[in-house]
Amino acid sequence: MLTTVRKNTMLADGIYRLILSAPQVAADAEPGQFVHVQTAPQMSRDPFLRRPLSIHECSPQEGTIALLYEVVGRGTHLLSHLQPGDEVDLLGPLGRGFTLVPGRRPVLVGGGMGLAPLLFLARRLREAGQRPAVLVGFRRGRDVVASEDFAALGCQVEIATEDGSVGFRGVVTTLLEKHLSSEDAVYACGPRPMLSALKDACQQAGAPLQVSLEERMGCGIGACLGCACPTPNGYVRVCTEGPVFWAEEVDLHG
Ligand SMILES: Cc1cc2nc3c(=O)[nH]c(=O)nc-3n(C[C@H](O)[C@H](O)[C@H](O)COP(=O)(O)OP(=O)(O)OC[C@H]3O[C@@H](n4cnc5c(N)ncnc54)[C@H](O)[C@@H]3O)c2cc1C
């Protein structure tokens, strides 16, 4: 479907927030779902494949969605040049999102751009009367984005940076270990080693963990098997059975 750019703002070096007019997606989206974005300019087929991006925020009232993305290659570089009024073709909302766990304290853990799907989730949890703790980790202080958006929702936010220039010096998994209790439900998105460490910590604490996985994608709709990921019971397609899984459903150590 064709959507229209409302705003495309650089938040930090190479990190952008893109707001799109997309009323149908905004009406249907659930936290943890993604959209599959055609980044090639009209009349061009380069890049040929769409690029998956999580739904960062969603306003059904305004008919908009926000995407938070880092420029890492040609597709995201092209996105960074979009101007208000430009059209963007996307598919979505796609995939299986997070399941809200009632009766436990929600702890949201994001590594780098892995925080992208967590803001929409935090809003839904607040609407459900829960007050999430949000733990986010970045390599450098200058990469820190969106933490004020979580705070504005009334979440308790803690930041870890590997260079120590903002918040706790170290990785976000160390922050989690300080917080974690058997009363928590953990929702996470980030690099695979982070998710693997979280799985061990949550298993030890007896806290349920959901993880959002990133795999390179082809079709985004379950047809090409390009996003297949091993599990204890065979392969799953991250684009349709995921991207969000209960931690015990997937093999994170590979
Ligand atoms: C379900 C899902 C949700 C995602 N949500 C976000 C998001 O909200 N914000 C965001 O910034 N990124 C997100 N990503 C990652 C994003 O899709 C890639 O960064 C993007 O496709 C890169 O496209 P490119 O053309 O700029 O780079 P390319 O030239 O395709 O690749 C550049 C580099 O990025 C790596 N890369 C490419 N695609 C992926 C991928 N899918 N996963 C991991 N590494 C990849 C490549 O290995 C290469 O090193 C998500 C990925 C998935 C699967």
Ligand code: FES
């Ligand atoms: S990307 Fe084609 S099956 Fe998942």
